[in-house]
Protein backbone atom coordinates (compact mmCIF):
# COMPACT_ATOMS: atom_id res chain seq x y z
CA UNK A 391 0.00 0.00 0.00
CA UNK A 392 1.51 3.29 -1.11
CA UNK A 393 -1.02 5.81 0.10
CA UNK A 394 1.32 8.54 -1.03
CA UNK A 395 -0.27 11.48 0.77
CA UNK A 396 -3.74 10.35 -0.33
CA UNK A 397 -6.25 9.36 2.32
CA UNK A 398 -6.04 5.68 3.21
CA UNK A 399 -9.31 3.91 4.00
CA UNK A 400 -10.05 0.54 5.53
CA UNK A 401 -12.58 -1.91 4.15
CA UNK A 402 -14.25 -5.08 5.38
CA UNK A 403 -16.35 -7.53 3.41
CA UNK A 404 -18.15 -9.47 6.12
CA UNK A 405 -19.33 -12.76 4.67
CA UNK A 406 -21.05 -15.76 6.15
CA UNK A 407 -18.05 -18.00 5.46
CA UNK A 408 -15.15 -15.55 5.47
CA UNK A 409 -14.20 -11.99 6.20
CA UNK A 410 -12.02 -10.17 3.66
CA UNK A 411 -10.47 -6.91 4.80
CA UNK A 412 -7.89 -4.46 3.62
CA UNK A 413 -6.64 -0.92 3.44
CA UNK A 414 -5.61 1.35 0.64
CA UNK A 415 -6.76 3.98 -1.80
CA UNK A 416 -8.18 1.95 -4.71
CA UNK A 417 -7.96 -1.27 -6.76
CA UNK A 418 -4.28 -0.71 -7.63
CA UNK A 419 -3.25 0.24 -4.14
CA UNK A 420 -4.82 -2.15 -1.68
CA UNK A 421 -3.48 -4.70 0.74
CA UNK A 422 -5.88 -7.50 1.59
CA UNK A 423 -6.15 -10.30 4.09
CA UNK A 424 -8.93 -12.69 5.08
CA UNK A 425 -10.02 -15.08 7.79
CA UNK A 426 -12.80 -17.63 8.19
CA UNK A 427 -16.01 -16.46 9.85
CA UNK A 428 -16.05 -18.15 13.27
CA UNK A 429 -17.44 -16.62 16.46
CA UNK A 430 -17.92 -12.84 16.43
CA UNK A 431 -15.24 -12.42 19.12
CA UNK A 432 -12.55 -14.51 17.39
CA UNK A 433 -13.33 -13.05 13.99
CA UNK A 434 -13.26 -9.46 15.21
CA UNK A 435 -9.94 -10.13 16.98
CA UNK A 436 -8.39 -11.13 13.66
CA UNK A 437 -9.88 -8.22 11.77
CA UNK A 438 -9.04 -5.55 14.33
CA UNK A 439 -5.55 -7.07 14.73
CA UNK A 440 -4.96 -6.63 11.00
CA UNK A 441 -5.82 -2.93 11.06
CA UNK A 442 -3.83 -2.25 14.23
CA UNK A 443 -0.85 -4.02 12.71
CA UNK A 444 -0.83 -1.72 9.69
CA UNK A 445 0.43 1.22 11.67
CA UNK A 446 -1.24 3.55 9.15
CA UNK A 447 -3.94 6.00 10.26
CA UNK A 448 -7.22 5.33 8.48
CA UNK A 449 -9.39 8.20 7.35
CA UNK A 450 -12.44 5.96 7.66
CA UNK A 451 -13.59 2.41 7.18
CA UNK A 452 -16.40 0.83 5.16
CA UNK A 453 -18.15 -2.46 5.82
CA UNK A 454 -20.20 -4.48 3.35
CA UNK A 455 -21.93 -7.12 5.41
CA UNK A 456 -24.01 -10.25 5.15
CA UNK A 457 -27.34 -9.62 6.70
CA UNK A 458 -29.92 -8.63 7.35
CA UNK A 459 -28.24 -5.51 8.75
CA UNK A 460 -29.98 -2.65 10.57
CA UNK A 461 -29.26 0.41 8.38
CA UNK A 462 -31.69 2.79 10.06
CA UNK A 463 -29.50 5.59 11.45
CA UNK A 464 -32.19 6.49 13.98
CA UNK A 465 -32.31 2.95 15.36
CA UNK A 466 -30.66 1.93 18.64
CA UNK A 467 -29.29 -1.10 16.81
CA UNK A 468 -27.92 0.74 13.73
CA UNK A 469 -25.01 -1.24 12.26
CA UNK A 470 -26.06 -4.49 13.94
CA UNK A 471 -26.46 -7.77 12.13
CA UNK A 472 -30.05 -8.71 12.97
CA UNK A 473 -32.00 -11.88 12.16
CA UNK A 474 -29.25 -13.95 10.52
CA UNK A 475 -29.53 -17.75 10.64
CA UNK A 476 -25.96 -17.66 12.04
CA UNK A 477 -27.07 -17.65 15.67
CA UNK A 478 -23.86 -16.35 17.24
CA UNK A 479 -23.99 -13.28 15.01
CA UNK A 480 -27.60 -12.38 15.77
CA UNK A 481 -27.86 -8.87 17.24
CA UNK A 482 -24.10 -8.38 16.93
CA UNK A 483 -22.97 -4.74 16.79
CA UNK A 484 -20.60 -5.08 13.83
CA UNK A 485 -20.14 -1.40 12.94
CA UNK A 486 -19.94 -0.26 16.58
CA UNK A 487 -17.40 -2.92 17.52
CA UNK A 488 -15.06 -1.90 14.69
CA UNK A 489 -15.54 1.83 15.31
CA UNK A 490 -14.78 1.52 19.02
CA UNK A 491 -11.80 -0.79 18.57
CA UNK A 492 -10.12 1.36 15.90
CA UNK A 493 -11.42 4.83 16.71
CA UNK A 494 -12.35 5.59 13.10
CA UNK A 495 -15.62 6.63 11.46
CA UNK A 496 -17.35 3.54 10.07
CA UNK A 497 -19.86 3.32 7.21
CA UNK A 498 -21.85 0.14 6.80
CA UNK A 499 -24.14 -1.27 4.13
CA UNK A 500 -25.19 -4.67 2.84
CA UNK A 501 -22.65 -6.74 0.93
CA UNK A 502 -24.55 -6.30 -2.34
CA UNK A 503 -25.03 -2.56 -1.89
CA UNK A 504 -21.30 -2.23 -1.25
CA UNK A 505 -20.48 -4.35 -4.31
CA UNK A 506 -22.77 -2.12 -6.37
CA UNK A 507 -20.84 0.94 -5.20
CA UNK A 508 -17.55 -0.76 -6.05
CA UNK A 509 -18.70 -1.59 -9.58
CA UNK A 510 -19.96 1.98 -9.93
CA UNK A 511 -16.66 3.49 -8.89
CA UNK A 512 -14.14 1.18 -10.55
CA UNK A 513 -15.99 -1.54 -12.46
CA UNK A 514 -18.78 -2.41 -14.86
CA UNK A 515 -21.16 0.41 -13.92
CA UNK A 516 -18.85 3.43 -14.10
CA UNK A 517 -20.67 6.61 -15.01
CA UNK A 518 -24.14 5.12 -14.51
CA UNK A 519 -26.56 6.86 -12.17
CA UNK A 520 -29.10 4.02 -12.27
CA UNK A 521 -28.17 0.35 -12.38
CA UNK A 522 -28.47 -2.91 -10.55
CA UNK A 523 -25.86 -5.24 -9.10
CA UNK A 524 -27.11 -8.75 -8.44
CA UNK A 525 -25.24 -11.65 -6.90
CA UNK A 526 -26.23 -15.25 -7.54
CA UNK A 527 -24.37 -17.40 -5.05
CA UNK A 528 -25.32 -19.02 -1.75
CA UNK A 529 -28.24 -16.61 -1.87
CA UNK A 530 -29.51 -14.09 -4.39
CA UNK A 531 -29.33 -10.42 -3.53
CA UNK A 532 -29.42 -7.15 -5.36
CA UNK A 533 -28.12 -3.63 -4.82
CA UNK A 534 -30.02 -0.97 -6.72
CA UNK A 535 -28.48 2.41 -7.45
CA UNK A 536 -30.90 5.13 -8.48
CA UNK A 537 -29.91 8.78 -9.00
CA UNK A 538 -26.40 7.73 -7.93
CA UNK A 539 -27.48 6.50 -4.49
CA UNK A 540 -28.05 2.95 -3.27
CA UNK A 541 -31.66 2.27 -2.41
CA UNK A 542 -32.29 1.56 1.28
CA UNK A 543 -35.95 2.31 1.78
CA UNK A 544 -37.57 0.80 4.84
CA UNK A 545 -34.69 -1.59 5.58
CA UNK A 546 -32.93 -2.63 2.37
CA UNK A 547 -34.25 -4.39 -0.70
CA UNK A 548 -34.37 -8.19 -0.70
CA UNK A 549 -34.51 -8.67 -4.45
CA UNK A 550 -33.73 -12.36 -4.30
CA UNK A 551 -36.97 -13.10 -2.49
CA UNK A 552 -39.39 -12.01 -5.20
CA UNK A 553 -41.94 -14.58 -6.39
CA UNK A 554 -41.62 -15.88 -9.92
CA UNK A 555 -43.76 -18.38 -11.85
CA UNK A 556 -42.81 -21.95 -10.91
CA UNK A 557 -44.21 -24.72 -13.08
CA UNK A 558 -44.05 -27.79 -10.83
CA UNK A 559 -44.80 -30.17 -13.68
CA UNK A 560 -41.61 -29.01 -15.38
CA UNK A 561 -39.58 -28.43 -12.19
CA UNK A 562 -40.83 -30.44 -9.18
CA UNK A 563 -38.08 -29.10 -6.87
CA UNK A 564 -40.09 -27.30 -4.15
CA UNK A 565 -37.50 -24.54 -3.55
CA UNK A 566 -35.09 -24.10 -0.68
CA UNK A 567 -35.90 -20.73 0.91
CA UNK A 568 -36.70 -21.29 4.59
CA UNK A 569 -39.11 -18.33 4.49
CA UNK A 570 -40.80 -18.68 1.10
CA UNK A 571 -39.92 -22.04 -0.43
CA UNK A 572 -39.93 -21.27 -4.14
CA UNK A 573 -39.06 -17.59 -4.27
CA UNK A 574 -36.34 -16.69 -6.81
CA UNK A 575 -33.55 -17.42 -4.31
CA UNK A 576 -35.28 -20.64 -3.30
CA UNK A 577 -35.29 -21.79 -6.92
CA UNK A 578 -32.13 -20.33 -8.44
CA UNK A 579 -29.37 -19.92 -5.79
CA UNK A 580 -26.29 -22.15 -5.99
CA UNK A 581 -27.58 -24.48 -3.22
CA UNK A 582 -31.00 -24.71 -4.94
CA UNK A 583 -29.34 -25.86 -8.17
CA UNK A 584 -27.33 -28.40 -6.20
CA UNK A 585 -30.39 -29.72 -4.36
CA UNK A 586 -32.48 -29.97 -7.54
CA UNK A 587 -29.94 -31.90 -9.57
CA UNK A 588 -28.31 -33.84 -6.75
CA UNK A 589 -24.82 -32.50 -7.33
CA UNK A 590 -22.99 -29.22 -6.66
CA UNK A 591 -23.78 -26.50 -9.20
CA UNK A 592 -20.13 -26.07 -10.11
CA UNK A 593 -19.92 -29.73 -11.17
CA UNK A 594 -22.70 -29.53 -13.77
CA UNK A 595 -21.42 -29.37 -17.37
CA UNK A 596 -22.19 -26.29 -19.47
CA UNK A 597 -24.56 -28.32 -21.65
CA UNK A 598 -26.64 -29.58 -18.69
CA UNK A 599 -30.37 -28.67 -18.78
CA UNK A 600 -29.87 -27.08 -15.34
CA UNK A 601 -28.56 -23.95 -17.01
CA UNK A 602 -31.53 -23.40 -19.28
CA UNK A 603 -33.84 -23.54 -16.28
CA UNK A 604 -31.48 -21.29 -14.31
CA UNK A 605 -31.38 -18.73 -17.15
CA UNK A 606 -35.19 -18.80 -17.32
CA UNK A 607 -35.57 -18.15 -13.58
CA UNK A 608 -32.95 -15.40 -13.52
CA UNK A 609 -34.47 -13.75 -16.60
CA UNK A 610 -37.86 -13.75 -14.86
CA UNK A 611 -36.20 -11.96 -11.94
CA UNK A 612 -34.52 -9.48 -14.27
CA UNK A 613 -37.84 -8.79 -16.01
CA UNK A 614 -39.38 -7.76 -12.71
CA UNK A 615 -36.46 -5.51 -11.85
CA UNK A 616 -36.37 -3.93 -15.32
CA UNK A 617 -40.07 -3.17 -15.04
CA UNK A 618 -39.91 -1.84 -11.48
CA UNK A 619 -36.55 -0.03 -11.32
CA UNK A 620 -35.67 0.70 -14.95
CA UNK A 621 -31.93 0.17 -14.45
CA UNK A 622 -29.58 1.29 -17.21
CA UNK A 623 -27.49 -1.85 -16.79
CA UNK A 624 -27.61 -5.07 -14.76
CA UNK A 625 -24.35 -6.50 -13.43
CA UNK A 626 -24.65 -10.18 -12.53
CA UNK A 627 -22.02 -11.58 -10.17
CA UNK A 628 -21.61 -14.35 -7.60
CA UNK A 629 -20.38 -17.92 -7.85
CA UNK A 630 -23.16 -19.23 -10.10
CA UNK A 631 -22.43 -16.55 -12.72
CA UNK A 632 -18.99 -18.11 -13.22
CA UNK A 633 -21.04 -20.23 -15.63
CA UNK A 634 -20.47 -17.76 -18.43
CA UNK A 635 -22.83 -19.61 -20.82
CA UNK A 636 -25.67 -18.21 -18.69
CA UNK A 637 -25.12 -14.66 -19.96
CA UNK A 638 -26.29 -15.13 -23.57
CA UNK A 639 -29.11 -17.38 -22.38
CA UNK A 640 -30.35 -14.81 -19.85
CA UNK A 641 -30.10 -11.95 -22.38
CA UNK A 642 -32.13 -13.87 -24.94
CA UNK A 643 -34.78 -14.92 -22.41
CA UNK A 644 -35.03 -11.40 -20.98
CA UNK A 645 -35.63 -10.09 -24.51
CA UNK A 646 -38.35 -12.70 -25.06
CA UNK A 647 -40.04 -11.95 -21.74
CA UNK A 648 -40.05 -8.17 -22.24
CA UNK A 649 -41.33 -8.79 -25.76
CA UNK A 650 -40.38 -5.37 -27.10
CA UNK A 651 -42.52 -3.52 -24.60
CA UNK A 652 -39.84 -1.44 -22.87
CA UNK A 653 -38.62 0.81 -25.66
CA UNK A 654 -34.94 1.34 -24.95
CA UNK A 655 -32.06 0.87 -27.35
CA UNK A 656 -30.07 -1.01 -24.69
CA UNK A 657 -32.78 -3.66 -24.41
CA UNK A 658 -33.44 -4.05 -28.10
CA UNK A 659 -30.06 -3.69 -29.82
CA UNK A 660 -27.46 -3.78 -27.11
CA UNK A 661 -28.36 -6.53 -24.66
CA UNK A 662 -24.68 -7.61 -24.59
CA UNK A 663 -23.77 -4.45 -22.71
CA UNK A 664 -27.02 -4.42 -20.71
CA UNK A 665 -26.58 -7.71 -18.83
CA UNK A 666 -22.90 -7.98 -17.95
CA UNK A 667 -20.48 -9.70 -15.56
CA UNK A 668 -18.77 -7.65 -12.84
CA UNK A 669 -15.38 -6.16 -13.66
CA UNK A 670 -13.97 -6.33 -10.15
CA UNK A 671 -14.37 -10.10 -9.91
CA UNK A 672 -14.18 -11.46 -6.39
CA UNK A 673 -12.88 -8.10 -5.14
CA UNK A 674 -16.19 -6.31 -5.85
CA UNK A 675 -17.37 -6.67 -2.25
CA UNK A 676 -14.23 -5.50 -0.53
CA UNK A 677 -13.56 -2.69 -3.05
CA UNK A 678 -17.18 -1.70 -2.61
CA UNK A 679 -16.58 -1.38 1.12
CA UNK A 680 -13.61 0.86 0.28
CA UNK A 681 -15.81 2.98 -2.00
CA UNK A 682 -18.38 3.16 0.79
CA UNK A 683 -15.74 4.42 3.24
CA UNK A 684 -14.61 7.11 0.81
CA UNK A 685 -18.17 8.31 0.29
Ligand code: ADP
Pocket residue numbers: 405407525526527528529579580581584590591592593627628629630631632633
Ligand atom coordinates in the same frame (compact mmCIF):
# COMPACT_ATOMS: atom_id res chain seq x y z
P1 ADP B 1 -21.40 -16.39 -1.33
O1 ADP B 1 -22.72 -16.20 -2.00
O2 ADP B 1 -21.46 -17.41 -0.24
O3 ADP B 1 -20.77 -15.11 -0.91
P2 ADP B 1 -20.44 -17.24 -3.91
O4 ADP B 1 -20.94 -16.06 -4.63
O5 ADP B 1 -19.10 -17.78 -4.32
O6 ADP B 1 -20.36 -17.01 -2.36
O7 ADP B 1 -21.51 -18.38 -4.08
C1 ADP B 1 -21.31 -19.68 -3.68
C2 ADP B 1 -22.33 -20.55 -4.42
O8 ADP B 1 -22.06 -20.43 -5.80
C3 ADP B 1 -22.26 -22.02 -4.08
O9 ADP B 1 -23.56 -22.44 -3.71
C4 ADP B 1 -21.87 -22.73 -5.35
O10 ADP B 1 -22.80 -23.76 -5.60
C5 ADP B 1 -22.01 -21.70 -6.42
N1 ADP B 1 -20.86 -21.73 -7.30
C6 ADP B 1 -19.59 -21.36 -7.01
N2 ADP B 1 -18.79 -21.50 -8.08
C7 ADP B 1 -19.57 -21.98 -9.08
C8 ADP B 1 -19.33 -22.34 -10.45
N3 ADP B 1 -18.12 -22.24 -11.01
N4 ADP B 1 -20.40 -22.77 -11.16
C9 ADP B 1 -21.62 -22.86 -10.61
N5 ADP B 1 -21.89 -22.56 -9.35
C10 ADP B 1 -20.89 -22.12 -8.59
Ligand code: ZN
Pocket residue numbers: 550551567568569570571573574575576
Ligand atom coordinates in the same frame (compact mmCIF):
# COMPACT_ATOMS: atom_id res chain seq x y z
ZN1 ZN C 1 -37.24 -16.32 -0.02
